[in-house]
Amino acid sequence: MTGIVPAARVPLPEPAENRGPERASRADRGKQRESPGGFLFSPWHLILIPIALVMLVPMVWMLATSLETLNETRHFPPIIFPHTLRPANYSDVLTQAPFARWFVNTTIVTVVTVAGNLLFCSLAGYAFARIKFFGREVVFVLILATLMIPFQVVMIPTFIIVKDLGMINTLYALIVPNLAGAFGIFLLRQFFRTLPVELEEAARIDGASRLSVLFKIVLPLSGPALATLAVITFLWTWNDFLWPLITIYTPNNMTLQLGLATFEGTHQTSFNLLMAANVMSMLPVLLLFFLAQRYFIRGIATSGLKG
Amino acid sequence: MADVTFENVSKEFPGGTFAVDDLTLDVGDGEFLILVGPSGCGKTTALRLIAGLEKPTAGTIRIGAETVNGVSPRDRDIAMVFQNYALYPHMTVYRNLAFGLKERRTPKRETDRRVREISSVLSLDELLKRRPAQLSGGQRQRVAMGRALVREPKVFLLDEPLSNLDAKLRVQMRAELKRLHKRVGITTVYVTHDQVEAMTLADRIVVMSAGKALQIGSPQDVFSRPANLFVAGFIGSPAMNLLQGRAGPAPDGIGKTQVTAGELCFDRAGVPSGDVVVGIRPESMVPGGEDLPGPSLDLEIELVEPLGESALVHGTVAGTAARSGAEEEQAILIDETSRAQVTAIFPASLQSRSGDRVRVRVDPERIYLFDAATGEAIRHD
Numbered sequence: 001m002t003g004i005v006p007a008a009r010v011p012l013p014e015p016a017e018n019r020g021p022e023r024a025s026r027a028d029r030g031k032q033r034e035s036p037g038g039f040l041f042s043p044w045h046l047i048l049i050p051i052a053l054v055m056l057v058p059m060v061w062m063l064a065t066s067l068e069t070l071n072e073t074r075h076f077p078p079i080i081f082p083h084t085l086r087p088a089n090y091s092d093v094l095t096q097a098p099f100a101r102w103f104v105n106t107t108i109v110t111v112v113t114v115a116g117n118l119l120f121c122s123l124a125g126y127a128f129a130r131i132k133f134f135g136r137e138v139v140f141v142l143i144l145a146t147l148m149i150p151f152q153v154v155m156i157p158t159f160i161i162v163k164d165l166g167m168i169n170t171l172y173a174l175i176v177p178n179l180a181g182a183f184g185i186f187l188l189r190q191f192f193r194t195l196p197v198e199l200e201e202a203a204r205i206d207g208a209s210r211l212s213v214l215f216k217i218v219l220p221l222s223g224p225a226l227a228t229l230a231v232i233t234f235l236w237t238w239n240d241f242l243w244p245l246i247t248i249y250t251p252n253n254m255t256l257q258l259g260l261a262t263f264e265g266t267h268q269t270s271f272n273l274l275m276a277a278n279v280m281s282m283l284p285v286l287l288l289f290f291l292a293q294r295y296f297i298r299g300i301a302t303s304g305l306k307g
Numbered sequence: 308m309a310d311v312t313f314e315n316v317s318k319e320f321p322g323g324t325f326a327v328d329d330l331t332l333d334v335g336d337g338e339f340l341i342l343v344g345p346s347g348c349g350k351t352t353a354l355r356l357i358a359g360l361e362k363p364t365a366g367t368i369r370i371g372a373e374t375v376n377g378v379s380p381r382d383r384d385i386a387m388v389f390q391n392y393a394l395y396p397h398m399t400v401y402r403n404l405a406f407g408l409k410e411r412r413t414p415k416r417e418t419d420r421r422v423r424e425i426s427s428v429l430s431l432d433e434l435l436k437r438r439p440a441q442l443s444g445g446q447r448q449r450v451a452m453g454r455a456l457v458r459e460p461k462v463f464l465l466d467e468p469l470s471n472l473d474a475k476l477r478v479q480m481r482a483e484l485k486r487l488h489k490r491v492g493i494t495t496v497y498v499t500h501d502q503v504e505a506m507t508l509a510d511r512i513v514v515m516s517a518g519k520a521l522q523i524g525s526p527q528d529v530f531s532r533p534a535n536l537f538v539a540g541f542i543g544s545p546a547m548n549l550l551q552g553r554a555g556p557a558p559d560g561i562g563k564t565q566v567t568a569g570e571l572c573f574d575r576a577g578v579p580s581g582d583v584v585v586g587i588r589p590e591s592m593v594p595g596g597e598d599l600p601g602p603s604l605d606l607e608i609e610l611v612e613p614l615g616e617s618a619l620v621h622g623t624v625a626g627t628a629a630r631s632g633a634e635e636e637q638a639i640l641i642d643e644t645s646r647a648q649v650t651a652i653f654p655a656s657l658q659s660r661s662g663d664r665v666r667v668r669v670d671p672e673r674i675y676l677f678d679a680a681t682g683e684a685i686r687h688d
Contacts, residue, residue: 217395
């Protein structure tokens with residue numbers, strides 16, 4: 001990731017330079033906020049801090065419940081600070097359900113989907129950004145239009161296609177339909193268009209093919225956009241529930257989100273175990289978010305809508 | 308190395324504008340050719356046509372013996388320096404220089420040898436590990452040249468390579484470029500809007516306007532024998548002074564024609580009667596000296612710009628100014644009087660001041676005449 005940072009800040013020739021002052025000022029503001037001089041208080045904090053606390057409550061409650069006994073979880077009002085901690089909930093989850101298996105399944109699905117999106121959306125986004133071909137604008141608008149169709153509408157046709165391909169109840173059903181997406185194509189196209197075209201022309205004169213230009217020039221300069229796409233795809237895939245619910249029915253092939261739902265019984269739910277599993281399933285997401293939030297936010301702010 | 312040929316080449320952009328319009332041109336092997344003209348004249352498009360970044364809509368382009376109309380840029384064996392250098396920002400100087408060789412699968416050893424060689428020619432040895440962002444403007448410019456030259460291309464294309472440098476560095480790099488060309492002798496096509504660069508660097512100049520080549524010739528030729536009003540107005544700094552005039556039979560000569568423009572009046576053989584434009588270069592306007600022969604003008608000085616040795620003197624003379632079509636900007640202050648704006652170069656020792664009236668003489672041999680209707684030069688021997 002460190003390799004991406006200087007690339008993103010390099011004062012590119014003209015087109016990028018036009019964005020220079022804006023970027024610089026944003027960076028300056030960032031520095032100011034992090035300045036070691038002291039805590040800069042702004043009136044906004046009076047609103048932001050209470051909201052942040054409210055947002056934290058479910059997380060804290062989840063963490064607390066995951067360490068309680070089953071009886072404590074049924075107490076009303078809820079016990080936020082349990083008297084005795086029961087870390088055994090965590091090991092119970094691992095023994096009572098194929099949690100490790102679900103974790104592996106989810107990881108496979110997520111990693112392959114993220115990689116697929118980065119690859120295919122780059123290729124498509126680059127073609128839409130730079131290569132002139134017949135019907136380019138029409139096809140692009142059609143792809144964009146799919147963003148407006150809710151998943152519930154295409155759910156059944158997709159299911160039928162996946163079934164006909166013989167992928168039902170396999171991880172392929174979760175991966176293949178999501179390998180590329182309109183959002184990723186749009187995001188990367190918009191970003192690629194902001195790169196100075198002379199760089200690509202120089203590379204082509206230097207003897208690079210279109211693919212070489214994409215992989216050796218364009219992608220190394222697209223760190224923020226790629227990171228954004230990776231994080232967003234990761235979150236979507238990791239947390240997806242509905243599609244796995246439709247396509248997967250054997251416990252061994254389930255993902256975390258689907259598996260966690262099986263903790264909810266018809267007559268009673270082991271909330272302490274459910275929450276312990278939830279905590280574990282959230283860890284990778286939280287970790288990724290903390291590592292990548294810089295790109296995540298900047299990517300959405302700078303590359304998503306400019307063009 | 309190779310020559311480059313344009314045969315009736317046109318490039319029409321969607322919407323019907325011709326960036327290059329029926330251009331026929333020969334660049335000799337090892338020649339330094341400069342395309343010069345105001346912005347939007349099609350010179351950069353012509354360069355991009357050679358590079359293969361644009362495809363011609365008509366005509367044939369040849370590099371060496373090969374017709375390259377449909378050949379992709381990578382297979383043309385040309386190199387190009389862009390106006391903004393287009394250095395790969397994520398690569399070190401070394402990798403920038405080596406990129407083209409790597410893409411062409413040059414053996415590693417050979418690549419390394421050639422990168423070291425070119426970096427010592429351009430004094431980049433100390434900078435090989437830096438990234439473009441850590442270089443000064445002049446250094447970036449040298450890396451861009453190195454990246455183009457390291458491949459030893461058949462044709463070297465430069466698109467306003469000096470325009471992003473400050474004035475002093477530009478003069479220095481200009482001389483370096485000329486030295487470099489002498490040394491490597493690659494066929495070079497160079498695009499600029501700066502006619503000083505064109506004059507100093509080129510073996511031959513192509514003056515372009517609206518996609519057409521108006522004149523092709525050596526810098527001296529283009530300067531002293533402009534083919535038309537546009538070239539006359541474009542080449543030369545400050546620009547040639549142009550006055551509207553008339554040619555008619557001289558009252559006291561057989562076969563001679565008298566040309567009048569404002570106060571100016573002189574005889575010239577073989578000029579057809581009619582409206583003409585009279586062109587006088589600023590350096591041809593000689594102040595004072597009642598004893599100097601030839602026609603003279605009364606110059607009313609408005610503004611003096613001292614240049615050290617000499618001074619640019621802006622003022623007005625009797626008559627009406629003519630336009631060449633090559634002016635960068637419309638005159639900001641439109642002169643409502645019947646006098647014409649002119650510029651002259653006087654020795655600084657004269658200490659001209661605004662408000663002065665000076666008698667200026669012009670050698671009639673150094674007066675240019677153009678047909679007012681067509682703009683074509685009226686030559687005399």
